[in-house]
Amino acid sequence: MSYHYVLPEISESGKIGCSLPALDVPPTELPPKQLLRQELELPEVSEVELMRYFTALSKLNYGVDTGFYPLGSCTMKYNPKWHEDIARLAGFASIHPLQPEESVQGALQLMFELEEYLTEITGTHATSLVPIAGAHGEFTGLLLVKAYHQDRGDKARKKILLTDSSHGTNPASAVMCGFEIGVVASDGEGNVDMKDLESAMNEEVAALTLTMPTTLGLFDPKILEIGQLVHERGGLLGADGANLNALLGQVKFGELGYDYVQLNLHKTFSTPHGGGGPGSGPVCVKENLADFLPSPLVTKNKGMYKFVSPTKSIGRVANFWGNFGVMCKAYAYIRSLGAEGLKEVSENAVLNANYLKEKLKPYYYLSYDRICMHEVVFSGRRQKAKGVHTVDIAKRLLDYGLHPPTVYFPLVVDEALMIEPTETESKQTLDAFVEAMKEIARDVEENPEVLHTAPHSTPVRRLDDVRAARNPDLRWHMRS
């Protein structure tokens, strides 16, 4: 490891890394000695050493801008830098959330039009931009479900049905809303098991949350039938639309029978993500849920844009108006691509995933051998039989300078490897990934030890995840 990473080791007493401006206030005495922390030995380095230290640290980061990042259910795609410039325009970035509406008409217009675009893209009736994450959008959608049933005086519906491939946030959001959970099984093809849904769908069920494509990366061809059954029995159908990369411009949730869907602007619509935000999880709803949407929505009246609250609104779900900067980037993305461009996004995303599926199929077990959507789920069970686990494959990919796919999720696939290449990757990049995966499959047969001890070329070797989680050591200690 480069010495630049270890600041205290290049520290030498008397080195100074910055020159402070001349004092322009009267000097004051330091507090009494017993209040000063003698043991806090700060490193003393020169300016150039400090610069090298931070630059070296920054190079430890791995991101979409440094390499391929095929993390399934995450859509780690390239986000045009120009959209950041748009979000930073003074008229967007320097306004205050409490400014009078007349003075921020441009920002309101952007929100109004974004609401309209997302409503159109999802084939729904109205959109709230307020929720600030995907899970928060799920939570908001479920609050709408609750309000809808309460408004009709239907008090028995206290359960949310989910599928066994669901994203972990789906049950968490339902429980946060005070619902009970019921799980519907997948059938042998990775679709909803209709018999299981038939028996589970009773008068206690408020809604079925069904990601489409499912978290197995598959489109369920029985979706219209599923919606019909749920509605006939008085329930609602909600989509976790966090990953819209397969459907964008192809098919609309509203036309598939959904009552509402939450989107992740920070996955599909040009905001980089990971590291905890900022995000945006708009909720798009059909007419039956529109009156309950959180406040505020933006409307246009006589050429003026205004915030309004729907008649039976569930109230506020976030401070102010949501994450406005993320909305600016989504708006720029939609406007710069246009309807045709959005359609091309999903075509290429699906093409790239199917390309990887076909190329890797001879080497890794494919649980559901059919056309996939924006991502493909393999199982490492062949490799497991040779004593190599999916985690070893993931760690070995790091030696190739590649970020591993999502592993051990969805839970219904043994030793899952969930690969989402996204539309922004070239054939060369996909081919390099395929080559790495092929070499790894060969090493499983011929040299499994190299997998068990991977990674070898990273600044830190394999970490003990369990110990790190149980006994986190988050404070820097001076080496003695």
Ligand SMILES: *Cc1c(COP(=O)(O)O)cnc(C)c1O
């Ligand atoms: C990412 C994701 C979520 C959660 O989104 P957050 O913004 O992280 O809360 C929910 N569902 C699916 C399917 C996802 O991929």
